[in-house]
Amino acid sequence: MPVGKIIYLINPISGTSKKEGVRQLINDITLAHKVPFEIIDTNASGNYDFLKDKIETEQITDLAIVGGDGTVNQVISALYKTVDINFGIVPTGSGNGLALAAGIPKKPKDAINHLFTGNPKYIDAFTINNKFSCMLSGVGFDAQVAHDFALGNSRGLLAYTQQSLINFFKAQPYQFEITVDGFTFFTESYFISIANGNQFGNNVTIAPEANLGDGLLDVVIVQKMSKAKLPFAVLRQIRGNNKLQSLVNEISTKNVLYFQxxxxxxxxxxxxxxxxxxxxxxxxxxxxxxxxxxxxxxIQ
Structure with a gap:
């Protein structure tokens, strides 16, 4: 539970929900807990230098991010090296993968209350070419969906699903050479997902064995196969039917590689x-x- 002051950083354009209702919930619930707080909008530039001194001088103990995974990434990547603070999430994005992986409630009211009842725990993150990622990143098909989704005017699960279907029919495998622990192999794959949390978002668990604090990345490689088999292979992965594998033995025999x-x-x-x-x-x-x-x- 916060012992000093809490700041709420709100992304006013994340997801599809109206933020005025969330602001009112924040006000009502935080006042009820008798904790001093402040609400600040996020900024598109991702520059949060102004918060560093504020956190220290005003004895701010908790920073709650009201937004989706992109907003969570932007804020934490800007601050995690320089401030000692508990991060919380009120998920209002399109996927909310990190919040769901951490067991944070989906409904704003419950998520705000969770800030005062949950416990802060250290979790892992990772970098891709020194770029910060706190949940899940990848190359290939799903990244193309993310690029096209970002260019669209609609948000939410329905819009994302529509974009995924459009890209599915156009998708072609890409060529990659992967090196893991000194072992190198070539693969033609539709996509590679690198996960710290267990999911894409919306409870789609692409990496069922992932743990936020185990010091390991869960890597899922969906290799070249017929388009007719592709949805069923991915569904098996989502359902947890694919167990963690030994790469040396599985590369030529598995449609989906899954390892840590x-x-x-x-x-x-x-x-x-x-x-x-x-x-x-x-x-x-x-x-x-x-x-x-x-x-x-x-805060989990």
Missing amino acids: TPSLSIQNLKLAPLHIDGEPAATASQLQVDILKDCFKL
């Missing part, structure tokens, strides 16, 4: 698109991925 590692490098031979925590990012021919163990404290 603290780091890996990806030669992105066809410059497949990249997303970081669901937000489109500039891709590169070489991607180095490394875990950040016990990176920041999240």
Whole structure:
């Protein structure tokens, strides 16, 4: 529970929900807990330098992010190295993958109350070419969906599903060379997901064995197969039917590879698109991925 002061950072455009109702809930619930607080809007630039001194001088103990995974990424990446604070999430985005992976309630009222009853625990994050990711990132098909979704005018699960279907019919496998613990292999794959949490969002658990604090990345590689088999292979992964694998034995026999590692490098031979925590990012021919163990404290 907050012992000093709490700041709520609200993304006014995340997801599809109206934020005025959330602001009122924040006001009512926080006043009821008799905790001093302040509400500040997020900014598109991601510059939160002004918060660093404010957190120290005003004895702010908790920072609640009201938004989706992209907003969570932006705020935490700007602050986690320089301030000692508990981060909380009130999920109002399109997917809310990190909040769901951490067991944070989906409804704003319950999520706000959870800020006062949950416990802050250190969780991991990771970097891709030194770019911060706190939940799930990837290259290939899902990244193309993220790029196209960002360009659209609609938000929410329905719009994302529509964009996924459009891209499914156009999808072609990309070529990658993967190096894990000194072992290198080539794969033609529709996408590679690198997960710290267990899901894409909306309770779609792409990495069922993922743990936010185990010091390992869960890597899912959906290899080249017929389009007719593709949805069923992904569904098996989502349902948890694919167990963690030994790469040496499984590369040539499995449609979906699923393994854990603290780091890996990806030669992105066809410059497949990249997303970081669901937000489109500039891709590169070489991607180095490394875990950040016990990176920041999240109220869970």
